[in-house]
Amino acid sequence: MTDALPDQIVADAVPRNWVDAVAPRAWRPYLRLARADRPIGAWLLFWPCAWSAALSAVASGAPYPSLLLIALFAIGAIAMRGAGCTYNDLVDRDIDAKVARTRSRPLPSGQVTPRGAAIFLAALLAIGFAVLISLPPFAILIGICSVLPVALYPFMKRVTWWPQAMLGVCFGWGALMGWGATFGRLDAAPLALFAAALLWIIGYDTIYAHQDKEDDALVGVGSTALLFGERTQPILAGFYAGSVALLALATSLAGGGVLSFAGVAAFAAHCAWQTVRLDIADPALCLRLFKSNRDAGALFFAGLCADCLLRL
Template sequence: MTTPIPTGTVADAVRGHWADRFIPAGFRPYARLARLERPIGWWLLLWPCWWSAALAAVAAHQPYPNPWHLLLFLIGAVVMRGAGCTYNDIVDRDIDEKVARTRSRPIPSGQVSVARARLFMVGLALVGFLVLIQFNGFAILLGIASLGVVAVYPFMKRVTHWPQFTLGLAFSWGALMGWAGAFGRLDPPALLLYAGAILWTIGYDTIYAHQDKEDDAVVGVRSTALLFGPRTRPMLALFYGAAVAALAAAVLSAGGGVLSMAGLGLMAAHLAWQVRRIDVDDPDVCLMLFRSNRDAGWLFFLGLCADAALHHL
């Protein structure tokens, strides 16, 4: 039996975060389940949504992305990331007990029971559903369809070295949603954006996975970090390069112009910096580079927004 540890002492949690300072002690384990102290997760889930909404504005010659949709996507990204993390922790609780970085998480440490974690997950999912039904019927059905990919993701690392691909399918779904929310259908720009976001996800999650590669090898968990090993830098360049190419094709097929491409160019430069800076044997560098993808997302998004404004003039 796992020995409970004091609330708030989770090995891989961010220290001194507002979740520690302001959330009552009894609720902190649930904040940990939702990873509230690590916003990078919902940022990475949000970016394909916001990119898609901005790309739709470019295509429709609107001056900016639909603000209501941007807000809905923000709320949805936060709550559904929390629900997804809770689901992963429920499924992975036996593995988490064997990994130093994760054995102090709320479920394996005994801070939250599996039954309570399930209730918490359902509550977050209900909030996400309330967000989803604010969109048109096509987007609602499309959002529901994403649950199939989300459901199988935690099991992929047990059967393939490519769980990062499945994560990409799930985390990039918003690239379809923003376009569907604007037009009530899917068109080539959205599909190309989705492909680019998947490739980007494989890249950044490979960086993240290098933090756990020794423990993963011991417990039998697979990842692209273990698959690529010392070839990570050229493989990262390959996936990031392909991501930029697919995103460029999405912009051009939507009628985007120089400002969209400039934003993408800045994002490409940022990704190239990650490739040069990567040290697969330094977990701190890997975590820093992984988190920096929030900034990469901003560069592309702001370029799309500037292009939409220019198109409207």
């Protein structure tokens, strides 16, 4: 499955990450393909799922979110983020070979063959499917409906300036899952939560896309970073403000208390800090701000959980 090439560190990997340091050498190309050396993507996929589980606990009066759901969502986020990265790299391997930041990734560099990547993708999808069928029937149906946007996402940069919006649909889908698993239906609260996640994701992925805007322009693919350009900061403020308003609406519709709204406020403060701090001409700063959204997601989740505990 792997070509007989020397072990090659990926240019955009986190320095001194655990894959490069301790993983068996034969596994490293596949772990890099799944971005196991960069867990931020799994966190960002996990948080909307966790928000939904916690919001449903607030609405139902439970003392804490379902630990089973949280565990399943964590496993699913890791597996499906890896599957998504593998699928995306298979589709984009020719483009990645032309971009300085991505040409050393396992597929364009030849560390993994397309056939090997396809087999690895099938294994990750099997794990994701096992997680999905462990959920209640209505949540399984919601999960199945996410297949089409996930399949379309890698192609969006070729036809639109808004691939970040499709990523928002894919990564935000989990905002529907916890509520659907708990109540067996969808209500206004999870729909508002999904819309909040969508705007949040467009915002943070625009920050991320500013790292590649020159290469994207040369290759001929679209992104909101290219579309917004020097207007990114005020537009980002608008997306984040919309996300905060929708989080507050979702919290209100679910009957959240003061600590839930404190979580919304903490999330808002973090987003405001990102917006003020942003310098689109500094790729390293853009990456740090993008990664900080792990903490933004945790702040809102913590507020929901604290609200549940306060009621207990």
